[in-house]
Amino acid sequence: MPLDEFDLIKKYFDVGTISNTNVVLGPGDDCAILAPLEGQEICLSTDTMNEDIHFLSSLSGSAIASRVVAANLSDLAAMGADPYACLLAVTLNEVNENWLDQFSDTIFSILKRYSCPLIGGNVSKGPKLSITMTVLGSIPSGKAIVRSGARTGDAIYVTGSLGDAKMGLEMLRSGKELDYLVSRFCYPTPRIKEGKALRELASSMIDVSDGLLADLGHLCSASNLGAELDIKSLPISSYLKEEVGEELAYRFALSDSDDYELCFTIPKMLEDEMKRRDWSSLAPFTKIGTMIPGNNIKVLSEDRSIIEIEQLGYKHF
DSSP, rough: OOOOOOHHHHIISOOOOOOOTTEEEETTBBBEEEEOOEEEEEEEEEEEEEEETTTTTTTTHHHHHHHHHHHHHHHHHTOOOOEEEEEEEEEEEEHHHHHHHHHHHHHHHHHHHHOEEEEEEEEEEEEOOOEEEEEEEEEEEEEOGGGGGGGOEEEEESSSSSSSHHHHHHEEEEEEEEHHHHHHSSSSOOOOOHHHHHTTSSSSEESSSSSSHHHHHHHHHTTOOOEEGGGGGGGOOOOHHHOOHHHHHHHHHHHSEEEEEEEEEGGGGGGHEEEEEETTTSSEEEEEEEEEEESOOEEEOTTOOOOOOOOOOOHHH
């Protein structure tokens, strides 16, 4: 007998709770109930991933689950928030129990790692696979790192390396599946620890989900400033350089690569503090430029000439 909606929920999405004293009532009722957090503010974000737009239809349930959770938790990381709870809505075009096993196991494994309980959601049927997650995060009142806080002269930093996910997607499309760059696309790491560590230092922050130039552009717009980037300072992995060469690797790093790294600004007066702190347990931080007056992003070569970049980043429409 085929599984109905409630069978699917019970088997794959109500498989035990993640310990969290703030959850008064989890899945199974008309609403979940959360206890208020004294001295904390709540951050909320939602993101949808659709088949053939955000992921290939051939991608495993595990890889899709990883991308869904990373995309959402990365938004919390960009605020400096702790994961608090999440909701999940899944539209299935078919019931494939092997795929659902992979998807469910990975979802809960990652959520457990970040102490983020799934407190409710929905399962329905539709023409194509579509997954929406809504995340809630908590942060001490007044400590959220927003996009609009940058000031002229602030240094621009990023975590990790850039451009890997774009190449990973290209390799998947060409049939390659086992590779470091493919794993960077399929299994991104939300930089939760890094975001929290920057609460007292960063003046602004955003996650790199649509590409560095596009997302830094959003930060610049919110802060009413421009930016100047040194292309040779961009952190590029050795894997990407070996695959496409240095010049194309830098262009991948600037364009529509959803690496889910953090891009943030540090006031000049706090740069020495950045250097003094021990960041060894976190993803590496790299200074890539400076916030400047105006409303343009300038990408500079080694001789300080401006490099023209055509593709700014991913756009839905």
